[in-house]
Amino acid sequence: MSDADYSIVSREIWPHLTVIASIAFVLQYFSGPIFSLPAWFIFISLAYVFRDPRRTITSEPLAIVSPVDGCIVSIETVSNPYLDGESMRVLLQMNKTGAYRLRSPLEGKVVQQWFLLPGDPLPKLHGAVGRLHLSHRIQTDEGDDVVVSMRKNSRFFQPHCAIQVGERIGQGQRCGMIPLGSQVAVYLPVNAKMKHEPGACLTAGSDVLAYLRHESG
Numbered sequence: 655m656s657d658a659d660y661s662i663v664s665r666e667i668w669p670h671l672t673v674i675a676s677i678a679f680v681l682q683y684f685s686g687p688i689f690s691l692p693a694w695f696i697f698i699s700l701a702y703v704f705r706d707p708r709r710t711i712t713s714e715p716l717a718i719v720s721p722v723d724g725c726i727v728s729i730e731t732v733s734n735p736y737l738d739g740e741s742m743r744v745l746l747q748m749n750k751t752g753a754y755r756l757r758s759p760l761e762g763k764v765v766q767q768w769f770l771l772p773g774d775p776l777p778k779l780h781g782a783v784g785r786l787h788l789s790h791r792i793q794t795d796e797g798d799d800v801v802v803s804m805r806k807n808s809r810f811f812q813p814h815c816a817i818q819v820g821e822r823i824g825q826g827q828r829c830g831m832i833p834l835g836s837q838v839a840v841y842l843p844v845n846a847k848m849k850h851e852p853g854a855c856l857t858a859g860s861d862v863l864a865y866l867r868h869e870s871g
Contacts, residue, residue, distance in 0.1 A: 664755065666814050666831050667704040671697060703752035704833070709859035711826035716866040718759045718846065719826055720856035721802050722838050724748040728852055734841050736768065736789065736801050741841040742848075744863065746856070748835035756815075756830035757859040758792060758823045759800055759840060760866075766791040767819055768803075788813040788830075792823065798866050801841040804832050826859035843867075 663671070678693035712719055724746035734741040748754070768789040789803035804813045815830040817823055832838065840863065847865045850856065856863060 662706060663701050664704045664706045664831055666833075667700060671700060674700070703754070704831075705753050706755050706828075707753055709757070709826060709857065711824075711859050712862055714862060714865075716868065717825070717862045718800065718840075718842065718864045718866065719757070720746065720858050720861050720863045721757050721759045721840060722746055722748050722755075722832065722858045723753055723856070724835075724838065724858075725855040726850055726852045727837065729848060731844055734801070736766075736791065736803075736841065737799060740844050741801070742844050742846055742864075744840045744842065744848075746838045746840065748832060748838065750835045752835075753858070754831050754833050754835060755828055755858060756802070756804065756813075756832055756838075758817075758825060758827045758829045759802060759863065760792060760794060760798075761825045762792040762794040762798075762800075762823065764790055764817050764819050764821050764823060765793045765799075767815065788815055790815060790817065790829075794866070796866075796868065798843055799841075800843075801839075803839040803841070804830075805836055 674693055674697045678690045678697060681693055682690035727745040727747050729742065729744050731740055732743045733739075768787065787803060787805050789801055791799055791801045793799050813830065813832050813836070817829045823829055842864055843866065845867045847867055849862050849864055
């Protein structure tokens, strides 16, 4: 799906904006413009933080792009809680003021998804216990697996996944949203070559996070 099919404001927030705009119009009609200002302020603030900017997607071979706008918190080798064996886990902390769009880190097929509710038995994923987790596994044509795990960070908004098992997605493609920011864990093959160190801040879809290693590459 092309950028032309998307609005500058994430479609997922449209129902909330419609309700807030309706309240603002009612307050303005019955009580005057001054009384409607708080509602209009909320409307403008939500439209801003839920913006959905266009991005220039990299075309570098074997590149894994950042799935979100955020800064690298840590990089470490861990036992993968979703797949057998070890993986390189990269923790990204999103900005609380948006954009909240989730993008695919690489081209491939969605082969598994996990939706875990608070109270469900789950391994220690990325420092969060008792929160909703939404994760998906993308597999490349060469058999490389990358898992992206996001957790709920808001009482009122849920992480949203716009892809399904069996679907093929492109590198940098929009595939969900994480309202109000959160930590996102990206599980990479252990031999992946990192491009950045902790502390680096990346732009979703445009900035390369790491590179896959193949014997022929």
